[in-house]
Amino acid sequence: MRYLPLTPTDRRDMLAAIGAASVDELYLDVPAGARLSRAIDLPDHLGELEVERDLAGLAAQNLAAGAVPSFLGAGAYRHHVPAAVDHLIQRSEFLTSYTPYQPEISQGTLQYLFEFQTQVATITGMEVANASMYDGATSCAEAVLMASRVTRRKRVVLSGGLHPHYRNVVKTMTGYTGFAVDVATPDVTGSEDLTARLGPDLACVVVQYPSFFGHLRDVTRLAQRCHEAGSLLILVVTEVVALGLVKPPGAMGADIVAAEGQGLGNALNFGGPYLGLFAARAPHVRQMPGRLCGETVDADGKRGFVLTLSTREQHIRREKATSNICTNSGLCALAFCIHLTLLGGAGFAKLAAINHANAVTLAEKLGGIAGIEVATPAFFNEFTLRLKRPAADVIDALAVRRILAGVPVSRLYPERPELGDLLLVAATETTTTADMDALANGLREAA
Amino acid sequence: MAMNREGRGATAPTATAPGAPAPAATFSGHRGLQYDEPLIFEQGQPGRMGVDLPEPQPIAARLGGLGRTQPIDLPGLAEPQVVRHFVRLSQKNYAIDANLYPLGSCTMKHNPRLNEKVARLPGFADLHPLQPLQTVQGALGVIDEVARWIKLLTGMPAVAMSPGAGAHGELCGLMAIRAALIARGDPRQRVLVPDSAHGTNPATAALCAYEVDAVPSNARGRIDLAAFKQKLGADVAAVMLTNPNTCGLFEDEILEVADAIHAAGGFFYCDGANFNALVGRVRPGDLGIDTMHINLHKTFSTPHGGGGPGAGPVVFSAALAPYAPLPYVVHGPQGFALVEHDSGRAFGRMKAFHGQMGMFVRALTYMKSHGGDGLRQVAEDAVLAANYILAQMQDVLPPTYPAPCMHEVLFDDRDLKDTGVTTLDLAKALIDEGYHPMTVYFPLIVHGAMLVEPTETESKASLDLFIGTLRSLVARARAGEADAFHAAPRLAPTRRLDETRAARQPILRWTPPSPKQAAE
Numbered sequence: 001m002r003y004l005p006l007t008p009t010d011r012r013d014m015l016a017a018i019g020a021a022s023v024d025e026l027y028l029d030v031p032a033g034a035r036l037s038r039a040i041d042l043p044d045h046l047g048e049l050e051v052e053r054d055l056a057g058l059a060a061q062n063l064a065a066g067a068v069p070s071f072l073g074a075g076a077y078r079h080h081v082p083a084a085v086d087h088l089i090q091r092s093e094f095l096t097s098y099t100p101y102q103p104e105i106s107q108g109t110l111q112y113l114f115e116f117q118t119q120v121a122t123i124t125g126m127e128v129a130n131a132s133m134y135d136g137a138t139s140c141a142e143a144v145l146m147a148s149r150v151t152r153r154k155r156v157v158l159s160g161g162l163h164p165h166y167r168n169v170v171k172t173m174t175g176y177t178g179f180a181v182d183v184a185t186p187d188v189t190g191s192e193d194l195t196a197r198l199g200p201d202l203a204c205v206v207v208q209y210p211s212f213f214g215h216l217r218d219v220t221r222l223a224q225r226c227h228e229a230g231s232l233l234i235l236v237v238t239e240v241v242a243l244g245l246v247k248p249p250g251a252m253g254a255d256i257v258a259a260e261g262q263g264l265g266n267a268l269n270f271g272g273p274y275l276g277l278f279a280a281r282a283p284h285v286r287q288m289p290g291r292l293c294g295e296t297v298d299a300d301g302k303r304g305f306v307l308t309l310s311t312r313e314q315h316i317r318r319e320k321a322t323s324n325i326c327t328n329s330g331l332c333a334l335a336f337c338i339h340l341t342l343l344g345g346a347g348f349a350k351l352a353a354i355n356h357a358n359a360v361t362l363a364e365k366l367g368g369i370a371g372i373e374v375a376t377p378a379f380f381n382e383f384t385l386r387l388k389r390p391a392a393d394v395i396d397a398l399a400v401r402r403i404l405a406g407v408p409v410s411r412l413y414p415e416r417p418e419l420g421d422l423l424l425v426a427a428t429e430t431t432t433t434a435d436m437d438a439l440a441n442g443l444r445e446a447a
Numbered sequence: 448m449a450m451n452r453e454g455r456g457a458t459a460p461t462a463t464a465p466g467a468p469a470p471a472a473t474f475s476g477h478r479g480l481q482y483d484e485p486l487i488f489e490q491g492q493p494g495r496m497g498v499d500l501p502e503p504q505p506i507a508a509r510l511g512g513l514g515r516t517q518p519i520d521l522p523g524l525a526e527p528q529v530v531r532h533f534v535r536l537s538q539k540n541y542a543i544d545a546n547l548y549p550l551g552s553c554t555m556k557h558n559p560r561l562n563e564k565v566a567r568l569p570g571f572a573d574l575h576p577l578q579p580l581q582t583v584q585g586a587l588g589v590i591d592e593v594a595r596w597i598k599l600l601t602g603m604p605a606v607a608m609s610p611g612a613g614a615h616g617e618l619c620g621l622m623a624i625r626a627a628l629i630a631r632g633d634p635r636q637r638v639l640v641p642d643s644a645h646g647t648n649p650a651t652a653a654l655c656a657y658e659v660d661a662v663p664s665n666a667r668g669r670i671d672l673a674a675f676k677q678k679l680g681a682d683v684a685a686v687m688l689t690n691p692n693t694c695g696l697f698e699d700e701i702l703e704v705a706d707a708i709h710a711a712g713g714f715f716y717c718d719g720a721n722f723n724a725l726v727g728r729v730r731p732g733d734l735g736i737d738t739m740h741i742n743l744h745k746t747f748s749t750p751h752g753g754g755g756p757g758a759g760p761v762v763f764s765a766a767l768a769p770y771a772p773l774p775y776v777v778h779g780p781q782g783f784a785l786v787e788h789d790s791g792r793a794f795g796r797m798k799a800f801h802g803q804m805g806m807f808v809r810a811l812t813y814m815k816s817h818g819g820d821g822l823r824q825v826a827e828d829a830v831l832a833a834n835y836i837l838a839q840m841q842d843v844l845p846p847t848y849p850a851p852c853m854h855e856v857l858f859d860d861r862d863l864k865d866t867g868v869t870t871l872d873l874a875k876a877l878i879d880e881g882y883h884p885m886t887v888y889f890p891l892i893v894h895g896a897m898l899v900e901p902t903e904t905e906s907k908a909s910l911d912l913f914i915g916t917l918r919s920l921v922a923r924a925r926a927g928e929a930d931a932f933h934a935a936p937r938l939a940p941t942r943r944l945d946e947t948r949a950a951r952q953p954i955l956r957w958t959p960p961s962p963k964q965a966a967e
Contacts, residue, residue, distance in 0.1 A: 001817065001821045001824060002816075003557055003559060003816070003817070003821075003904060004824055004825070004903055005830075005904065005905065005906035005907075006820070006828050006831070006903070007907075008548050008627065010906075010907040011828070011831060013833075013907070014831055014832075014835040015593065015831070016906065017835060017839060018831075018834050018835060018838045018851075019838070020819065020834070020836075020851070020852070023827045023830065023831055025851070026830050026853075027697075027728060027729070027830070028701075028836055028850045028851070029697035029699040029851070030697055031699070031701070031702050031734070032605050032727050032731040033733065034729055034730070034734055035728070035729065036727070036728055036729060036730065039727060039820050040599055040600060040819045040822075040823075041599065041819065042596065042599055042814075042818060042819030042822075043815070043818050043819065043822075044818040044820045045816060045817050045818035045820055045821035046815055046816060046818060048561050048816070051561065051719060051812055051815045051816050052561060052564070052565060053567045054815060055568070055589075055808065055811065055815070056565070056568060056570075057585075057813055058570070058571025058585040058586075058589055058592075059565075059569070060570055060585065061566040061570070061584045061585030061588065062570040062571070062574055062582060062584070062585040062586050063574075063578065063582035063583070064569040064573040064574065064584050065573050065574060065575045065578065065712050066569060066573045067569070067573075070575065072575040072578065074776070075576075075800075076575055076576050076577070076800070077743040078573070078575065078798075082497070082498055082526075082528055084497075084526055084529060084807075086567070088529075088530065088533045088534070088537075088754075089839065090563060091533075091534065091537040092542045092545065093531075093537035093538065093539075093540035093541075093544070093545070094537050094539075094540065094542075094545030094752065094753055095540045095542070095544075095558065095563075095750045096542040096543040096544045096555075096558050096750050096751065097540045097541060097543070097545045097751065097753045098548065098550055098555055098751045098753070098754070098883075099554055099750075099751070099753065099754040099755075100754065101550075102541070102874070102878065102883060102884055103941070103944045103946075104875070104878055104936050104940065104941050104942070104943065104944065105540065105878055105883060105936075105939050106543040106753075106938050106941070107536070107538075107539035107540070107582045107941055108536035108537050108539040108540035108753075109540055109753040109754065111486070111536050112533070112536055113485070114486070114955075114956070114957070115486055115487050115488070115957070117955055117956050118486075118488065118728070118956040118957045119521060120640055121522055122519065122520055123519060123521070124851075126723045127956075128641065128955045128956060129956070131754070132755070133800050134611035134612065134615060134756070135611065135797055135798055136794075137798055138615075138797075138798060139609065139798075144783045147828055148519070151595055152563055154684070159489075159609075160817075163843075164800070165796060165798075165799045165800070166799065167577055168773075168796040169795075169796050169798065169799065170662065171795060172622070172772070172794065172795025172796055172797065173654070173809040175622075175653045175794070175795060176622070176625050176653065176654075176656045177655075177656045177795030178656070182748075187914060192603075192721035203881055210744055215511075215512055216511045216513045217513075218512070218513055219787050220512075226492070231523025231688075234769055234899060237676055244515075245510065245514060245517065246510060246513050246515060247513045247514060247515055247516070247563065247604060248515070253512055260799070267570070267572040267573060267805075268573055268574055268575050268576070268802035269571070269572055269574070269804050269805045270574040270576050270583065270800070270801065271576030271799065271802070271804055272572065272576075272611065272756070272758075272800055272801070272803040272804050272805065272806075273611070273755075273756030273758075273799045273803045273804075273805050273806060273964050274799065274800075281934075285955070287955065291754070292953070292955055293946070294949040294950070294953050294955050295468070295946070295949065295954040295955075296944050296945045296946065296948050296949035296954075297809040297945055297948065298941040298942040298943060298944050298945070299934075299942035299943045299944075299945075300942050302941060302942070304832070304941045304944045304945050305944075306944050306949045308946065308949040308950050308953060308955075309950055309953060310950075311575040311950070313529075314646035314647050314650035315645070315646040315648070315649075315889075316613070316646070318646045318649040318650060319649035319650055319652060319653040319659040320653070321646065321650040321653075322652035322945065323650070324614045324618060324647050324651040324654055324727060325612075325614055325615075326613065326614045326645075326646075326647050326735040326753055327612035327613060327614070327744065327751075327754060327755040327756070328612070328753075328755045328756075329752070329756045330752045331752025331753060331754075331755065331756060331757070332568065332752075332755075332756055334533075334753065335754075335860070338529065338533055340461050340519065340521065341497065341521075341522075341524055341529050341533075342486050342497030342498050342524070342526060342529050342699075343497065343498055343521075344495065344497065344498060344521050344523035344524060345518055345519035345520060345521035345522070345523070345538070346493070346494070346518075346523055346922065347496040347497070347498050347500065347518075347523070348519055349515070349518070349519055349710055350503070351498075351500060353503040354500060354501070354503045356506075356508065356509075356510065357503035357504040357505075358504070359507045360508070360509050361504055361506060363509070370639075375449065377509075377511065378509055378510055378511025378512075378513065379509060379510075380510070396478055396579055396581075399578075399579040399581065399582055403577065404578055404579075404582070405960070411577060411787070414788050415788070417967065421770050424674075429500070430505070434903075436461065441872075443453050443656070446930075
């Protein structure tokens with residue numbers, strides 16, 4: 001077995017040193033009936049060649065999004081990741097290190113976390129950011145829990161523009177601790193008015209920006225109204241690249257930003273691992289979930305970094321912790337950090353501008369097709385189309401023609417037949433004119 | 448000690464002695480291969496980029512007036528600078544690829560590179576989670592196959608694949624318990640958690656609105672069965688027991704624990720963080736458990752990545768299986784299908800999509816590489832290695848609890864008493880010897896705890912050198928070299944860091960120097 005260095009002689013010598021006749025003697029604390037005397041019925045070990053062939057066979061049964069024109073979004077976006085990113089995150093010292101519990105030999109991880117936190121705070125327009133959560137949806141749920149700790153209230157309003165999976169994760173995470181979750185009806189065009197739902201018992205309002213349907217809406221006024229009522233405004237961003245072009249959440253008065261960071265540095269990965277971003281206002285820092293990296297000095301007075309404010313965390317505070325999270329998305333945060341460092345502020349803005357330009361171009365092409373209407377008035381790189389027939393049927397028909405035409409809203413809202421004709425379509429910097437033409441032709445025939 | 452020290456120079460204790468001259472100051476700030484690396488924010492300049500992007504097509508913006516008005520204050524660096532920056536940072540990290548990583552309860556084993564290669568195949572890495580199901584049959588097949596291996600290895604009938612890490616898996620298990628109890632019309636209030644448990648256990652119970660009731664450990668480092676039984680009652684929803692536990696011991700009265708909790712109408716949650724000791728040798732399903740999470744980033748070797756991402760699939764008994772969260776893969780008439788919406792008993796959804804696919808691919812590659820025979824050998828070698836360390840240390844540093852241990856061995860600071868050397872000092876001295884310290888001060892029930900987990904991927908020579916090092920440090924502590932210990936580490940990229948200062952005046956992001964500072 002290529003991964004096991006001990007030889008039969010080593011094992012014999014080690015057993016002799018221990019004073020045991022066989023390894024079975026080391027398992028004598030296991031109840032006799034639970035000791036397996038032989039291997040479980042699974043195939044025996046295989047060489048690299050055989051395993052790789054086997055797994056490659058499974059991979060070949062899938063249609064890679066990059067192999068065909070692809071317009072899927074709805075919380076996961078296909079962007080170009082510079083080659084340096086994947087090379088650097090595979091450095092042994094990043095890939096095979098543990099959580100930086102011993103800071104003297106973890107400065108590499110700690111320094112990039114400090115840089116990552118600064119980047120996240122900068123692009124969201126917030127004051128502080130943590131070292132990551134599992135994904136955008138769990139970040140969103142943690143934001144709701146934090147808002148409740150800050151306000152000592154337990155009613156929550158979720159916008160009808162919030163990603164339905166995020167909504168469900170919030171409902172799940174708050175399901176057993178006495179929360180009231182008030183969900184607005186699906187808001188395709190961004191016209192909902194949530195102010196009637198505010199009140200002195202409200203912990204927070206959660207609004208997605210751009211919304212699940214792609215719409216961009218100014219929430220400055222909503223933030224003011226929330227603050228007047230002593231409530232927090234949580235902004236959710238599922239496409240982080242948008243922050244290169246749109247007004248930052250912090251500038252509109254958001255108190256917490258929960259975002260999905262996959263769009264920078266990270267592959268689609270069929271939904272995971274992804275990267276939860278979490279940013280907040282400085283006065284609330286001690287209510288934040290997750291790890292925080294902070295600057296300090298060493299015994300020689302030299303700058304260094306450590307995990308800090310850990311009295312919020314489960315390993316110290318146990319049942320009184322702000323969250324139960326331990327392992328997070330460290331390596332995904334590194335990929336994000338490297339990609340954003342390569343881009344810089346100017347590159348990030350330009351990347352976002354290209355995304356928007358491609359989406360506008362695509363919307364113009366598709367909006368000109370008879371029977372198709374662009375339902376989203378203002379958007380970043382994703383918008384909703386209203387078709388004349390069920391979007392799911394159109395998607396299946398175009399998949400046969402090797403076009404991944406977008407996400408039918410019905411996949412996430414099966415209980416809402418009135419949304420069945422809606423199709424979410426996203427364009428990124430990877431979308432070519434030929435891709436757009438292929439989709440337009442396909443929709444002309446299938447929709 | 449049978450250890451070949453031929454060709455090794457003295458470890459130069461004088462270099463770490465107090466009053467020894469500080470390493471020569473250099474003009475560059477670098478010291479040999481240790482580079483002093485500023486933050487990216489201190490290196491960037493406007494007008495530079497590490498990417499070349501085409502000009503966007505001219506369009507009329509449709510942002511609804513919500514365009515940014517301020518430039519984004521992030522530095523510009525060219526690719527060579529970015530690569531150099533992150534390579535230099537990487538060199539300040541310890542890694543399992545460089546040396547033994549004896550961090551107890553963390554299972555820092557070798558991460559095979561084949562797993563990385565396979566996870567990057569476009570047929571896995573470049574799949575959108577919401578593609579039509581007929582275009583992702585191979586991916587659903589991977590999830591189904593990992594689930595099958597996990598069910599066989601644990602002897603449990605069902606598994607939820609979506610949780611993102613161990614703590615997330617704990618939450619999944621406890622939420623299923625809560626849902627099952629509510630369905631029974633009996634939600635209950637209390638969860639029993641041994642005092643040796645990892646902090647995630649009580650934190651998770653709190654998220655399910657359970658009151659946490661700590662159960663003491665007995666003198667043998669196991670759950671105190673009598674105290675446990677005394678705490679049982681009609682309001683106890685579950686017990687959360689780690690097995691092997693955080694003292695590195697198999698809970699030898701686990702069947703009694705299972706019987707007692709079931710007799711009281713509660714459920715048995717097992718924390719599976721330490722499954723590496725059992726895989727292929729013991730099936731948790733034979734121990735009376737109802738649910739348990741598996742850390743794919745421990746037992747199944749997906750890399751820790753400096754703190755994640757991990758994956759925490761959760762196995763369920765038949766009684767809890769109907770409450771497993773969405774989504775899940777099923778076998779349908781046209782191949783695999785994905786249940787994403789359910790009017791049934793699923794307690795909810797834990798993540799945006801279907802789980803940590805990148806980790807599933809790596810874990811399946813690892814499982815197939817080892818096979819059923821290799822996985823059994825993994826557990827045996829891991830347990831053998833830990834017991835070997837115990838045996839070779841016990842004359843100078845007796846273990847907290849008598850042998851045998853499982854895959855990790857627990858020491859404490861009893862034998863350092865009166866030396867002036869603490870567990871932390873010993874840990875920091877290990878750094879100068881080129882080792883990442885063991886887990887220290889955990890579990891909390893043991894004074895000055897030192898939890899050592901070598902894993903199965905160390906050679907005997909590697910174990911011997913570690914043992915020799917640890918023995919020499921204990922000897923030096925007893926020889927009165929406390930001052931040298933207090934000064935450690937001296938050879939790491941930084942000296943001891945001031946954690947109190949970091950917490951008292953938190954600086955959590957870089958801020959540009961004020962004009963006054965900049966002028967100085």
